[in-house]
Amino acid sequence: MTPTVDRVAGRWSAVRPFAAVAGLAIVGGGIVAAVTRPTGFGNGSWLAAYLVLVVGVAQALLGGGQAVMAERPPAASTVRAELVTWNLGAAAVVVGTLVTAPVLTTLGGVATAVALVLFLLGVRRVGASPAWLPFVYRALVAVVLVSVPIGLVLAWVRH
Secondary structure (H helix, E strand, O other): HHHHHHHHHOHHHHHHHHHHHHHHHHHHHHHHHHHHHHHHOOOOHHHHHHHHHHHHHHHHHHHHHHHHHHHHOOOOHHHHHHHHHHHHHHHHHHHHHHHHOOHHHHHHHHHHHHHHHHHHHHHHEEOOOOOOHHHHHHHHHHHHHHHHHHHHHHHHHHH
């Protein structure tokens, strides 16, 4: 096996919770996408994209990237804090958007930003990983972090 695969296998307990929730979110996003048009669900496209890209893909990359890159595997308490904060934030954004409650959406955005800070703190010290990986990881965090206030402005403007 390659060093990265060996590293993931050795740190699977830190990756597994993120991978599990991300997988469910991606499947859920696919289901939402499939029923959006036949049911006339107005927010379906947004919800499907959010579930797949933010709750699914971004979460898998953030949790998995941290486990692979960090000098030491993240503690179970760190993984739990990131997982809960990220997913409560995502849930608040979804519910706030669907019920037109921008205050709830804002609370979700704040929780998402807190989770991103936790993920960044988890990779303060990187171990043996390709040199480009920390750069890409931090760029992902930056993209998501920049998208939070943009999404919140849109939530308030639309409602």
